[in-house]
């Protein structure tokens with residue numbers, strides 16, 4: 565006869581959360597060398613809190629990658645992707661805010677224990693590197709320092725895992741492939757791209773005529789304004805021509821494939837169509853995540869400047885100078901920010917054929 569399962573040890577708040585272990589993890593170096601520094605507790609807890617949130621972000625990202633990595637992404641799972649991405653952005657806002665708590669430590673207080681930390685540094689945060697790689701930060705874009713690769717600062721097993729992740733599909737590449745597979749760009753004999761191009765050209769011709777016939781403008785002002793308009797037209801021309809667009813990709817000015825770019829633009833322009841509601845919010849969430857990560861990088865760099873001035877970091881980098889450069893260089897989803905360049909007012913949008921509108925809508929009212 566099978567033995568009855570023994571009753572589970574009663575779960576308590578403390579046991580469930582493993583608080584004994586968790587609350588034993590704050591070991592102050594300054595106490596160990598018998599020169600207790602009051603603010604070291606804050607320093608440790610702040611970093612540990614970050615690492616816990618990083619763990620949660622990775623948990624969300626892995627779920628998103630699993631859904632988006634399917635050959636066909638089931639539409640009913642897209643809502644989950646959106647919720648996880650929006651949760652990541654919500655966590656990031658807390659991460660940016662948290663810097664303010666650490667800034668309640670003054671530079672002089674920090675000096676009480678800073679020397680005890682070398683050569684450790686946030687540069688060795690394995691989870692931070694996993695987040696960057698899962699999002700899709702490319703090795704070639706990384707700001708180098710001391711001619712060292714970013715992963716050389718990590719222990720060898722972590723180094724292997726971080727490098728392996730670089731070769732797995734990232735959020736950037738999976739979203740790109742999903743966009744490139746999007747139907748609707750061509751629907752029966754309707755070609756969205758042709759219709760959009762036609763309307764953009766009409767819009768630019770109207771703008772040109774408005775400048776040329778504006779009696780309030782001097783000849784010089786007209787020349788300047790027409791010159792600006794030519795730049796706008798040129799900008800549009802590069803995206804109407806797949807070969808010219810590819811040249812931008814090859815030159816590193818764009819990252820998104822042409823097919824994905826056109827789909828993303830269509831989603832933005834027609835985001836009021838029910839079928840595009842969630843895709844639009846997914847793309848918006850990517851922009852928010854990228855923006856929040858840049859904000860964190862910027863706030864962290866400012867805090868570092870405030871704490872250590874222009875000293876080098878404990879990890880050996882040029883400190884604040886290196887960090888400032890990463891703010892711009894390590895952005896991942898800039899292509900989605902730049903889509904706004906190609907938006908046109910709703911009044912200039914090609915009207916979609918009725919049959920296509922029906923495909924993009926809800927049918928319950930039929």
Ligand code: HEM
Nearest residue numbers: 611614685686687689692868871877878879880881883890
């Ligand atoms: C007094 C507070 C802090 C100072 C002075 C500081 C300083 C620095 C410096 C100088 C670097 C550049 C690498 C180096 O040479 O060490 C760095 C990198 C880094 N720090 Fe901090 N940091 C502080 C707080 C934090 C906190 C609270 C976190 C949260 C996890 C953090 C995470 C990171 C990360 C992830 C990097 C790598 C950034 C990258 O390579 O893009 N730091 N930190």
